[in-house]
């Protein structure tokens with residue numbers, strides 16, 4: 001089966017699977033005190049600097065939620081885009097586990113800007129209102145779009161002027177890096193991002209995410225929150241192995257480049273079909289389109305994908321490191337037949 005539903009549908013990249021097997025022979029210390037996890041942390045430090053505090057996690061939702069729990073108090077709120085994963089796709093984990101309020105702004109193609117954030121700060125110092133403490137942006141966004149370096153920096157500068165922190169949900173940071181032609185450091189540390197959820201799972205790993213406190217002060221004691229949050233993985237070496245493979249010989253770059261390129265090819269091919277309309281700029285590995293409603297169920301039978309907005313007949317097609325040009329050709333040819 002080849003799906004266009006999500007990069008979560010694809011398997012584990014063979015080099016990552018091989019590294020998991022490579023570390024499987026001996027006994028090793030648990031809970032991250034092992035040479036494999038240490039080697040992976042070392043590789044992360046090359047990207048984010050030796051001051052950054054880095055914690056391996058198993059899921060993106062837990063990473064976002066526990067970071068936000070750690071850097072806020074119960075009277076705080078987090079500002080994000082209306083389309084943000086933390087707002088619509090994490091089953092209220094931030095509200096339930098971090099115990100804070102989410103305030104969302106209407107975003108354009110999934111992106112916030114200073115103008116959309118500023119009105120949400122109006123109730124600061126009013127004891128009756130929750131107090132915004134963090135701006136959370138996703139890079140790339142849930143709609144596949146990318147903040148330029150200048151856009152990220154403008155949000156970070158504004159946040160810091162206002163005494164707020166910036167969290168970046170980087171579940172697909174690699175795809176955004178390829179689009180920008182920028183390093184992880186340029187996109188985060190140099191723009192002023194305080195804390196990052198770094199995603200490996202969607203880029204070829206099995207279950208490897210990381211909480212990266214670029215500002216080490218705010219990462220102090222996170223190890224206890226991770227444990228209470230049930231994310232201190234006992235056989236951590238297997239997460240370390242995944243990251244070790246992903247960050248060696250720029251595998252992360254190869255995987256994200258392939259995913260992005262195939263989405264571009266898909267977008268070019270469907271652009272020629274008059275019944276299909278692209279609804280958001282295709283900047284990474286997601287193509288959002290409206291299609292005639294009758295084709296959706298039949299196409300889904302052959303190639304699973306998500307309906308994004310049923311009322312608008314809008315769907316999301318997503319590529320991954322595992323998608324091939326042939327998959328895209330077969331998909332487009334089935335789409336044309338159904339139309």
Ligand SMILES: Cc1ncc(COP(=O)(O)O)c(C=O)c1O
Pocket residue numbers: 058059060061062064085138141142169171172201
């Ligand atoms: C932007 C974004 N952030 C976070 C997540 C959460 O990841 P997980 O499903 O591992 O909890 C996802 C998953 O789709 C995502 O798309």
